[in-house]
Amino acid sequence: MNSFIEKSNFFKGNSPEKIAAEYGTPVYVYNEDILRDRMHKVSQVITKYPYTANYSVKANTNIHILKLALEEDLNCDAMSVGEIEMLLKAGFPEERIFFVPNNVAAEELEFAIHNGIMTSLDSLEQLELYGEVCNQLGLSSDDRSRRCAVRINPGVGAGHCEKVVTGGKKTKFGIPEDDIPQIFEIIKKYNLTIAGINQHIGSLFMDPQPYLDAVTNLLRIAKGFKNLEFIDFGGGYGIPYHKLDDEKDFPMQDFIARLEPILDSFVADYGSTPLFKSEPGRFCVAEGSVILGRVHAVKQNNGKIYAGTDIGMNVLVRPSMYDSWHDVEVIRDDKVVARDTLMEQTVTGNICESGDILAKDRPLPKIQRGDLACILDAGAYGWSMCSTYNSRPRAAEVLVCKDGSIKQIRRRETIEDLMRLF
Numbered sequence: 001m002n003s004f005i006e007k008s009n010f011f012k013g014n015s016p017e018k019i020a021a022e023y024g025t026p027v028y029v030y031n032e033d034i035l036r037d038r039m040h041k042v043s044q045v046i047t048k049y050p051y052t053a054n055y056s057v058k059a060n061t062n063i064h065i066l067k068l069a070l071e072e073d074l075n076c077d078a079m080s081v082g083e084i085e086m087l088l089k090a091g092f093p094e095e096r097i098f099f100v101p102n103n104v105a106a107e108e109l110e111f112a113i114h115n116g117i118m119t120s121l122d123s124l125e126q127l128e129l130y131g132e133v134c135n136q137l138g139l140s141s142d143d144r145s146r147r148c149a150v151r152i153n154p155g156v157g158a159g160h161c162e163k164v165v166t167g168g169k170k171t172k173f174g175i176p177e178d179d180i181p182q183i184f185e186i187i188k189k190y191n192l193t194i195a196g197i198n199q200h201i202g203s204l205f206m207d208p209q210p211y212l213d214a215v216t217n218l219l220r221i222a223k224g225f226k227n228l229e230f231i232d233f234g235g236g237y238g239i240p241y242h243k244l245d246d247e248k249d250f251p252m253q254d255f256i257a258r259l260e261p262i263l264d265s266f267v268a269d270y271g272s273t274p275l276f277k278s279e280p281g282r283f284c285v286a287e288g289s290v291i292l293g294r295v296h297a298v299k300q301n302n303g304k305i306y307a308g309t310d311i312g313m314n315v316l317v318r319p320s321m322y323d324s325w326h327d328v329e330v331i332r333d334d335k336v337v338a339r340d341t342l343m344e345q346t347v348t349g350n351i352c353e354s355g356d357i358l359a360k361d362r363p364l365p366k367i368q369r370g371d372l373a374c375i376l377d378a379g380a381y382g383w384s385m386c387s388t389y390n391s392r393p394r395a396a397e398v399l400v401c402k403d404g405s406i407k408q409i410r411r412r413e414t415i416e417d418l419m420r421l422f
């Protein structure tokens, strides 16, 4: 693909230079059509049985994006009290929020109980703590909050790098299958009911097979629990970060076709049909955003060309944190520079760290001072992981709406905002 920006008409006719002039750089720019399209796609993964797609909001918690998820009929997964508050503020009713924390304090569990939010416990001790909190609150034995879920560690994992594999024998998450008998002891002791089980094997897989294996495995484990109301298979569906090199999309149709028979045989066997859930984060939002940043200096150090932008690791940490790849397009005079003559360049930010690199030794059109660098696929784990490192205020976010208008959905932070905490 020569240009994703052009092919998707990402800015819908708006001038990137005008966006940069009005909102400053770096700026996250979202496209409403793409966000809604991906959210709709995940809502259709299972159509034959009761199903909800729970958008895992840690990928992007901008309240305006949460509102899109609300409109697209997604439910949501929250990892913290902050995320629950954000969802309530966006208008989500409590029954559409699922709390899947790990290692939380009693107060956080209490907050979820007070708000009537279903919670999944990630360890035997957290399950025990949940029971203690229910008792301390004096909940009656048939109170709905005595229903909760447990996160199972299925012993298998998958993901784009070791840091994002969340299932398997070497991760901190979930309760291992061997410990399931202890779950039954704890729930008996505290009068709890296991309403659902969930898992999450890791983030960003393009081959559906490991996920399908994990589904099969979780359904096998599910048979050990009676009358489950829901079974949650987790998220992790990948997106093509190498789209300029024609990487294919996640094969959603193929995945769906292979998933259905697995569910069929479970349902035939289980005696009741639970609600199935998945927890996609990245898939919903990643492709719906780019970052526009300014190139302020190009230099050659010992034969290597560095294009220095204002998109530091404080703006997008994924490349330095996970060695992630983000495609880069170059915009000059408001037009995407064609990728016909390419030369190896390293695109960096403005942070005082040698690891502050966006794209290393990347074949790109020759970059010049004054160009706009456009970083693709920044909508997931982009703004939500940004920081104020080097005392740089956090970037603004704008949305290119369905009708082509532009709406600022988060103002740029100011130095004053940073000072306010002292």
Ligand SMILES: *Cc1c(COP(=O)(O)O)cnc(C)c1O
Pocket (backbone or CB within 6 Å): 056, 058, 059, 077, 100, 199, 200, 202, 203, 204, 234, 235, 236, 237, 279, 280, 281, 282, 283, 380
């Ligand atoms: C982060 C997370 C997800 C979402 O993962 P993606 O790779 O963004 O789809 C889903 N479930 C849990 C428990 C998570 O921690």
